[in-house]
Amino acid sequence: MKAPLKVSLVGVGRMGQNHLRVLSMLKGVELTFLADVDEALAQRLAAAYGVPGGGHPAAALDGADAVIICTPTMTHAEYIRMAAKKVRNIFVEKPMAGTLAEAEAIAAIAARQELNLQVGFIERFNPAVLGLKSIIDKAQRVISIDFTRTNKLSARITDVDVVTDLMVHDIDLALYLNGPAKSVVAHGFARESMIDFASALITHDNGRFSRIQASRVTDKKVRLIEATCLDMFVDCELLRKEIIINRQSEIRQREGQPYTISAIQETIEVRPQEALLSELQAFIASCREGGRDGLPTADAGLAAMRICEQIQRAVVA
Missing domain, CATH: 3.40.50.720 (NAD(P)-binding Rossmann-like Domain)
Known part of the structure; x- marks a missing residue:
């Protein structure tokens, strides 16, 4: 023992x-x-x-x-x-x-x-994220993944802005799911030199894109990931732990006449599991x-911080 x-x-x-x-x-x-x-x-x-x-x-x-x-x-x-x-x-x-x-x-x-x-980086252990990763790993081609994260400004978070408080979660996920970053373009809104809203577009080495938006301006809490693939569109709702796959419609030939098979929507059951556990x-x-x-090792932590700084510099420039 x-x-x-x-x-x-x-x-x-x-x-x-x-x-x-x-x-x-x-x-x-x-x-x-x-x-x-x-x-x-x-x-x-x-x-x-x-x-x-x-x-x-x-x-x-x-x-x-x-x-x-x-x-x-x-x-x-x-x-x-x-x-x-x-x-x-x-x-x-x-x-x-x-x-x-x-x-x-x-x-x-x-x-x-x-x-x-x-x-x-707790979201790597979110069962909805694990389910999303298994789906897009089998996709014909991943084009872009969009991340949206909004939350009311917390009274206990006073030393960092929205980029290092909230957005960093999705920056890590973007690098985890889409690979190393090639370039970053960002815009945002700051109050008293503290960024409370940021939007960034990351172009990855493999040609994929990540669009990330984070806000502490609104009281509404949102945790959403949307993946655009060549053969499907995937909605991943992190709060409800729900994944919906919209498969693309197909055009086929029947006796010389084209016909369309409507898009198929699938809801994937996500096994309940506390991410922190x-x-x-x-x-x-x-x-x-x-x-x-x-x-998420020290290298992953450093990679996320490099993107954070690029976004912060772009917003306050």
Whole structure:
């Protein structure tokens, strides 16, 4: 029987508490420490879960096999550097860092020290996205994928704009589904030098396109992916976990006369599964077994940040 994997959690705010809930349910995982700058909160949650806790993140690293970082974006690089001195397995919530320069530095550390660093691009584990990927992988040809993500501005997100807060999810998915980017064109709207709306067109090396729109201006919550393929159009609704395939109509010959077969619409059932659970299970498996195929590594985090910066520069230019 394998010894439990000792995991510490740094940052127990809203997202950190979601991680805490899931980690506490995972077999073969032993929570060793909860750390947060709000020491009272860390100690209260630590008492509730029966683990040590406190206000000093460095204490979370002693004896840990892995650390999960769920702190504000602008602190990610600092805590990754701290963790990398003692722990090889590191999970950090998206984005990997607050700036491109920090992301480049972290990716270099990860490569030099051969870290198992996973970035929290949770949408890769959304069952609807997994279903979409399996469908378009079999498509005759993918022409373009459109991503729309809107959400009310959160009071807890004050250090980053809509590009690194929301849009980064779909930037990662665009690179994951369509491959490396060749060029980026972007427009947007900023208030008090903070971008709240952005629209970007990515041309990929393989000739595909990704159109990405993200907004914190509207209260309406939208999570939508639409794939245009030569032989089908696919709607993927991430909130409802629903996929609808519209297959193209065909023109055939019958006794010398052309006739049309109407477009066929299929609704694909998506198996319910909490994406955060799948994400953390994948991280724990990579800690134990070393495989990282399909996981968002430091390189993926850096690639997304490079696109983020291009979009930000275009919008505020």
